[in-house]
Ligand code: G3P
């Protein structure tokens with residue numbers, strides 16, 4: 001399993017503690033990660049949120065490609081389902097903010113993703129709202145998105161968005177991931193994390209594919225963390241809600257795969273905040289501006 005430096009350090013300390021206490025912690029593994037920057041701290045992994053979405057329209061193939069060109073292999077996305085059962089990559093549960101759906105389908109208010117077919121969504125322009133030069137960008141199907149990320153040799157932090165609107169979406173997402181090669185040994189070990197704000201959804205994914213790395217989006221109270229550790233590997237909180245003590249408390253627990261729980265925080269788009277959460281010891285930072293955050297955490 002893929003383990004990042006901060007979590008490996010926490011796991012090492014935890015393992016030592018348990019060894020002293022006669023426990024059986026897994027040995028800390030080493031994994032890919034950057035060496036300490038000039039800050040002297042471990043460097044968190046940087047995730048391009050909805051792609052490099054500060055510079056290209058969110059959740060489009062253009063945003064994925066731009067993340068690649070900027071040098072970032074981890075991309076985050078949001079998965080929902082169309083009326084005819086296709087999985088698509090889009091953040092809001094309506095299409096109004098990020099497409100021209102109101103112009104093309106004026107009578108279909110409130111323009112919910114789940115009320116449109118995949119063919120209808122494929123006609124929408126998902127780029128012009130962001131900047132004229134992105135006119136013609138599309139809402140990608142998850143299949144197309146996975147193909148592009150694979151071609152780009154990227155890694156995916158896949159969010160199941162609002163699963164309460166889409167019963168069975170966990171199974172369908174896993175089926176598609178399997179069909180497209182994203183559940184082979186290499187992807188499961190190093191290239192895929194599935195997350196959700198819904199603990200039930202994360203628990204379902206863990207139950208269906210116990211080998212998969214999962215993350216819960218939120219900031220549970222420290223007392224509740226052990227319950228989450230039963231079915232997830234990471235707790236991914238909004239950066240305004242955390243402290244160094246909370247991060248330490250998360251790291252002190254073993255997750256669903258017997259390794260220290262990790263913390264990837266969101267959405268951090270400025271250097272000062274990036275350094276602040278790095279100081280707290282987070283393992284990863286999810287950001288619309290990955291270049292800004294990477295420079296900050298490596299001391300540039
Ligand atoms: O990956 C974390 C982040 O995506 C959660 O918030 O609303 O942007 O999906 P949201």
Ligand code: CA
Nearest residue numbers: 076077078159
């Ligand atoms: Ca998301």
